Amino acid sequence: MIGNLDITVLQQLWWLIASVVGSLFLMLTFVQGGQTLIFTLANSEEEKSLIINAMGRKWELTFTTLVLFGGALFAAFPLFYATSFGGAYWVWMLILFTFVMQAVSYEYRKKPNNVLGARTYEIFMFLNGSVGILLIGAAVGTFFTGSRFSLSMFNQVTWGTPYHGLEAALNYFNVAFGLFLVFLARTLGAMYIVSHVNHEPLVARARKACLINLVLALPFLLTVLYGLLTMSGFAVDPATGKIALEQGKYLHNLLGMPVVLVLLLAGLLLVIYGVVATAFLGKNRGIWFGGLGTVLVGLAVFSLAGYHNTAFYPSLTDLQSSLTIYNASSSKFTLTVMSYVALGVPFVLAYVAYVWRVMDSKQLTLAELTTGEDARKMY
Amino acid sequence: MGNEILSTVNWSRAQFAMTAMYHWIFVPLTLGLSFLIAFFESIYVKTGDESWKKLTKFWMTLFGINFAIGVATGIIMEFQFGTNWSNYSWMVGDIFGAPLAVEGIFAFFLEATFFAVMFFGWERATKGFHLFSTWMVAFGSNLSAVWILVANGWMQNPTAMAFNPDKARFEMQNFFDVALSPTAVQKFTHTTGSAFLLSSLFVMGISGLFLLQKRHQLLAQRSMVVAAVLGLISSVFVAFNGDESAFHIAHRQPMKLAAMEGLYDGQEKAPIVLMGIINANKKPGDNLPAFHQEVKVPGMLSLLANRDFGSFVPGVNDLVYGNPERKIVGAQQRIASGKIAVAELTRYKNAKKSGDEVGAAQALALFNQHKDNLGYGYLNDPAEAVPPVALTFYAFHIMIALGSLFPIIFIAVLWFAYRGTLASHRWLSWVCFACLFLGYVASQAGWVVAEVGRQPWAIQGLLPVGVAGTAIAAASVKTTFFIFLTLFTALLIAEIGIMVKQIKIGPEA
Numbered sequence A: 001m002i003g004n005l006d007i008t009v010l011q012q013l014w015w016l017i018a019s020v021v022g023s024l025f026l027m028l029t030f031v032q033g034g035q036t037l038i039f040t041l042a043n044s045e046e047e048k049s050l051i052i053n054a055m056g057r058k059w060e061l062t063f064t065t066l067v068l069f070g071g072a073l074f075a076a077f078p079l080f081y082a083t084s085f086g087g088a089y090w091v092w093m094l095i096l097f098t099f100v101m102q103a104v105s106y107e108y109r110k111k112p113n114n115v116l117g118a119r120t121y122e123i124f125m126f127l128n129g130s131v132g133i134l135l136i137g138a139a140v141g142t143f144f145t146g147s148r149f150s151l152s153m154f155n156q157v158t159w160g161t162p163y164h165g166l167e168a169a170l171n172y173f174n175v176a177f178g179l180f181l182v183f184l185a186r187t188l189g190a191m192y193i194v195s196h197v198n199h200e201p202l203v204a205r206a207r208k209a210c211l212i213n214l215v216l217a218l219p220f221l222l223t224v225l226y227g228l229l230t231m232s233g234f235a236v237d238p239a240t241g242k243i244a245l246e247q248g249k250y251l252h253n254l255l256g257m258p259v260v261l262v263l264l265l266a267g268l269l270l271v272i273y274g275v276v277a278t279a280f281l282g283k284n285r286g287i288w289f290g291g292l293g294t295v296l297v298g299l300a301v302f303s304l305a306g307y308h309n310t311a312f313y314p315s316l317t318d319l320q321s322s323l324t325i326y327n328a329s330s331s332k333f334t335l336t337v338m339s340y341v342a343l344g345v346p347f348v349l350a351y352v353a354y355v356w357r358v359m360d361s362k363q364l365t366l367a368e369l370t371t372g373e374d375a376r377k378m379y
Numbered sequence B: 001m002g003n004e005i006l007s008t009v010n011w012s013r014a015q016f017a018m019t020a021m022y023h024w025i026f027v028p029l030t031l032g033l034s035f036l037i038a039f040f041e042s043i044y045v046k047t048g049d050e051s052w053k054k055l056t057k058f059w060m061t062l063f064g065i066n067f068a069i070g071v072a073t074g075i076i077m078e079f080q081f082g083t084n085w086s087n088y089s090w091m092v093g094d095i096f097g098a099p100l101a102v103e104g105i106f107a108f109f110l111e112a113t114f115f116a117v118m119f120f121g122w123e124r125a126t127k128g129f130h131l132f133s134t135w136m137v138a139f140g141s142n143l144s145a146v147w148i149l150v151a152n153g154w155m156q157n158p159t160a161m162a163f164n165p166d167k168a169r170f171e172m173q174n175f176f177d178v179a180l181s182p183t184a185v186q187k188f189t190h191t192t193g194s195a196f197l198l199s200s201l202f203v204m205g206i207s208g209l210f211l212l213q214k215r216h217q218l219l220a221q222r223s224m225v226v227a228a229v230l231g232l233i234s235s236v237f238v239a240f241n242g243d244e245s246a247f248h249i250a251h252r253q254p255m256k257l258a259a260m261e262g263l264y265d266g267q268e269k270a271p272i273v274l275m276g277i278i279n280a281n282k283k284p285g286d287n288l289p290a291f292h293q294e295v296k297v298p299g300m301l302s303l304l305a306n307r308d309f310g311s312f313v314p315g316v317n318d319l320v321y322g323n324p325e326r327k328i329v330g331a332q333q334r335i336a337s338g339k340i341a342v343a344e345l346t347r348y349k350n351a352k353k354s355g356d357e358v359g360a361a362q363a364l365a366l367f368n369q370h371k372d373n374l375g376y377g378y379l380n381d382p383a384e385a386v387p388p389v390a391l392t393f394y395a396f397h398i399m400i401a402l403g404s405l406f407p408i409i410f411i412a413v414l415w416f417a418y419r420g421t422l423a424s425h426r427w428l429s430w431v432c433f434a435c436l437f438l439g440y441v442a443s444q445a446g447w448v449v450a451e452v453g454r455q456p457w458a459i460q461g462l463l464p465v466g467v468a469g470t471a472i473a474a475a476s477v478k479t480t481f482f483i484f485l486t487l488f489t490a491l492l493i494a495e496i497g498i499m500v501k502q503i504k505i506g507p508e509a
Helices: A007-028 A029-037 A046-055 A059-076 A078-087 A089-109 A117-146 A166-170 A172-196 A200-230 A249-256 A256-278 A287-307 A332-342 A343-357 A366-370 B002-047 B050-081 B086-120 B127-156 B177-181 B181-213 B215-251 B254-261 B298-307 B317-321 B333-353 B357-379 B388-417 B426-452 B473-504
Strands: A150-151 A155-161 A232-236 A242-246 B163-166 B169-172 B272-278 B289-295 B458-460
Touching: A007 A029, A007 A172, A007 A287, A007 A332, A029 A046, A029 A059, A029 A172, A029 B181, A046 A089, A046 A117, A046 A172, A046 A200, A046 A366, A059 A078, A059 A089, A059 A332, A059 B050, A059 B086, A078 A089, A078 A150, A078 A155, A078 B050, A078 B086, A078 B215, A089 A117, A089 A166, A089 B426, A089 B473, A117 A166, A117 A172, A117 A287, A150 B426, A166 A172, A166 B002, A172 A200, A172 A256, A172 A287, A200 A249, A200 A256, A200 A332, A232 A249, A249 A256, A249 A287, A256 A287, A332 B086, A332 B169, A343 B086, B002 B050, B002 B127, B002 B181, B050 B086, B050 B215, B050 B272, B050 B473, B086 B127, B086 B169, B086 B177, B086 B357, B086 B458, B127 B177, B127 B181, B127 B458, B181 B215, B181 B388, B181 B426, B215 B254, B215 B298, B215 B388, B254 B317, B254 B388, B272 B298, B272 B388, B317 B333, B333 B357, B388 B426
Parallel strands: none
Antiparallel strands: A150 A155, A232 A242, B163 B169, B272 B289
């Protein structure tokens, strides 16, 4: 069945799959958001440990989803992988450094004789949650604002600036996108603490924190939305494949794809409802609304970038070097094989959900951290 | 500009090699220790004996410390394909995509999901589900090794693909031929077998230390016996599998085999060098001796390479300059052909761009005649086709020597355990402790043989490292190299510090 699909359909399908994985990653950045709250939300070492251990049950899932996102892009759109990672070298390297720091921090922080001291690992976590997410946001922002690169006839990338991606941080839209993701992650992190931790004073502060961080996110969200609706975009002529600048391209995409508009609005409303339910209605399950809302917003963002005859990785130096989901993809054969592989995803999601349920059936308590059977291994 | 590219490529090679070697300090333990822990926990669940549970949790603590840094170095590996080897990423993305998608979807999530249950689920999950989770972590870890080793196997022996001149990349023709190629299967089985072996040595080394210190003697002896069984089985498997691997290398990567044995002039009844000191001044085509000193066993290399004592095994010189008598086409001739392929590919692309269909067809026809040597077209001197002989030779011989020692230790441990005198032979505990470090040396040496021996190729015969890299300033890569070096070294020191402390604390705490 999949073998009979047209390559264009497969390319669109794989952009959708990559978008879903990317959006799930954005939802799972509640881990990073939680990491940035440890210095402000916790009033004691015990409370800090509660936050870290709540996040510690999920950090690997976020990390793995990021790896899968990278893997999906490599697999389905290798020209993007080669162009962006090779070109925007410094941005990706800095993101990676923060994730390396995160990977060891949970395990090492509380272990005796950890050489660098607990505080260092906490700073590592903070950097991952702040700088790491900010840079990821800036990198995603370039899907709309473009980068300075050109491709040779053999598709070898030449980057147009010596800063290799760091110049993205000089663009207001990219920075606003990054800061929006940082505060969104903090909002989600606070909601996750409310849902998963049984410690009244900490939970009360987390309820306030999710509201404050949503308010802090709003100016950046509005900046991003204003930018998206007014900026020129990179349109592809479906007949010739030629790329040209189009004023209001992303506004046209929104209007041309009403589903995406619905996804965006529904996503934002769900996040807002999650915060209202957590901060004002005393509910514990706000994270589910916030998480789902984030996934929908993510899907809308990636759809705006890739669909409706749009170049998702535009070149400012040479328009015709811009990447579209059609010129950057793997061959039909490989996309077909991968589509068969992707049929296994529901099975994976099913056992992830089951294990999540088993592990989260009870909220985390201080007693579990100090006297429980697993106390020695706690983060 | 040429020097700048060379410098960038060499720094990228250094960075990738460093990351891979750091990564491989931690990964073997993840692969092997996960199964040993699953065995320990199975015994606990079966017997209900709490001391087995204590033993399981002790090794699980060490596993977790090691696992975290393995994950950290692993993510760098994946993304370095893009950051430092962008041309390579483009040229092989169509082939590696599917294996890496399988790895991400099935293996990583299995590992990541059940890891939380394994570590924090003793009170939250049932005993049976906890054991199941431990096994899933073991399977997930090893499954994740399958696909990256399939990719590595393809780099050693590219198969089931075709070059697409319009896209300027290699495209997959058959997924199963890529996933199940003999080289990929060899790579996976040899690598995971050696990881089980190293994990067994790790458990025996720490247990040996406990016996020397007269602490946790029951835990130590039980751990040693289970580890020695796994280690012995792994040793035998790795030895036979290694022999098969050498046979494949002889036919797919003859230059690597010649370097592994320091063989410059091909010969019948080719000898294996048991030990030797390589002549560092020796170059292809000169008359200097290959060794200062060596001990040889005649005919053994012929047997290893062709299953025939009297058969001919080509040397470095045959593969560089060709040997018409033996119908061997040398690198020199291939470079000439490859230069035509490169030129015609460029002509084809230009003709297509300008709409000259006749010119494009002519260029394509000529390109197709020479395309098998495309990669050689990027080499300038036939001697560039030779990997660093001394490094490959010494690494190979260190691996073989240590690999021959380990099964003797495993047998000794099992023998004295059978006699009930394991704890009383302090010399054996010392040997076990020393083998912990020797195991790492052997394991790293194995990868040096595989990767250094493949040079100058990123993809054997098709893509030299010189054109596989990213066009970026050498200073940038140099900077990230030293940042990684500092970061990884600091984390390794922290890991060792934590590990040592946990071993001192022991299972009672």
